[in-house]
Amino acid sequence: MPTLAEVFAAVPGVPLNIEVKQAAPPIEAAVLAVLDRGAARERTLLAAEDAAIMTRIRAAAPEVLTSFSAAEVAEWVYRLRDGQLAGYRPPGIALQVPPTFGDVAIVTADSVATAHRFGLEVHAWTINEEQEIEALLELGVDGIMTDFPARGLAVLRRRGLR
Numbered sequence: 001m002p003t004l005a006e007v008f009a010a011v012p013g014v015p016l017n018i019e020v021k022q023a024a025p026p027i028e029a030a031v032l033a034v035l036d037r038g039a040a041r042e043r044t045l046l047a048a049e050d051a052a053i054m055t056r057i058r059a060a061a062p063e064v065l066t067s068f069s070a071a072e073v074a075e076w077v078y079r080l081r082d083g084q085l086a087g088y089r090p091p092g093i094a095l096q097v098p099p100t101f102g103d104v105a106i107v108t109a110d111s112v113a114t115a116h117r118f119g120l121e122v123h124a125w126t127i128n129e130e131q132e133i134e135a136l137l138e139l140g141v142d143g144i145m146t147d148f149p150a151r152g153l154a155v156l157r158r159r160g161l162r
Contacts, residue, residue, distance in 0.1 A: 004031065008038030016040070017067075017096075017123070017143075019047040020057070028056045032064070047096055058091070066092040067123070073097055077104070080111060085118070094121040096145070099136065112140040130155050 002010065004018070020031055035041045041064055048054050051069040058066060068076065072091050079085050095115055099107040107124050115122050123143035124136045133144050133155045146152045156162040 004034045005038060008034070008040045013043065015043045015045070017045045017047060017145075019049075020053050021048070021050075023050050023053055026053075026056060028053065028060055032057070032061050035064070045094060047094075054091070065094075067094040067096045068092045077101075077106060080114060085114070088118070090118050090120055093119070094123055094143070096123040096125060096143075099124055099127070099132070107136060107139060107141060109139050116140065127152075 007016070018031070020028065031046070032041075035044055041061070045065045045067060046057055047067040048057070049070045051071045054066060054069040054072070057064060068091060073095060076090075076095060079088060097106045099105070105111075107122060112122050121142035122140070123145060124141050125145035127133050127136060127144050127146050128148050128151065130151050133146070133152055136144060137155070137159065144152050153162060
C-alpha cells in the first residue's frame with residue numbers, strides 16, 4: 001500500500017479526498033506536513049467522521065479544505081429539517097453523506113439545492129450501483145464515493161462528463 005506522500009507524487013495536480021481516521025495518537029500535524037511536502041493543500045479535501053479530528057485540523061490549518069464531521073452533518077440535517085438555517089455558517093465546504101440514514105432521506109433535490117445555496121458541495125457515499133449514481137447525479141450531487149470507480153466512470157462517460 002502506498003504512503004500518502006507516494007499518492008501525491010503519483011497523481012500530481014489531481015484533487016484528492018483524504019479521510020483521517022486515526023484520533024489517537026493525533027496524526028493531523030503529520031498529514032498536514034505531507035500535504036505541504038507534496039504541495040497538495042490546495043487540491044486536497046480533508047475529511048473525518050470524528051469531530052475532534054476536524055477541530056484539530058481546522059485549528060492547525062484554517063485554510064485547508066474540509067468536509068463536515070458526523071456531528072456537523074447531524075446539525076446540518078436537523079437545521080435543514082427544522083428550517084433553522086438563518087445565520088448558519090458552514091464549518092467546511094462539503095457534506096459527505098449517505099443518501100439515506102435509516103428511513104431519513106439525506107440527499108434530496110431540496111437538500112442539495114439548499115447546500116449549494118450555502119456554497120457547499122454534496123458528496124454521496126458509498127454508491128456502488130450505476131442506477132443510483134445516475135439518480136444522485138440527477139439530484140445535483142457534486143461527488144460520488146464508490147467501491148467500483150469503473151462504474152462511476154461509465155456513468156460519467158455516458159453523460160459526456162469524462
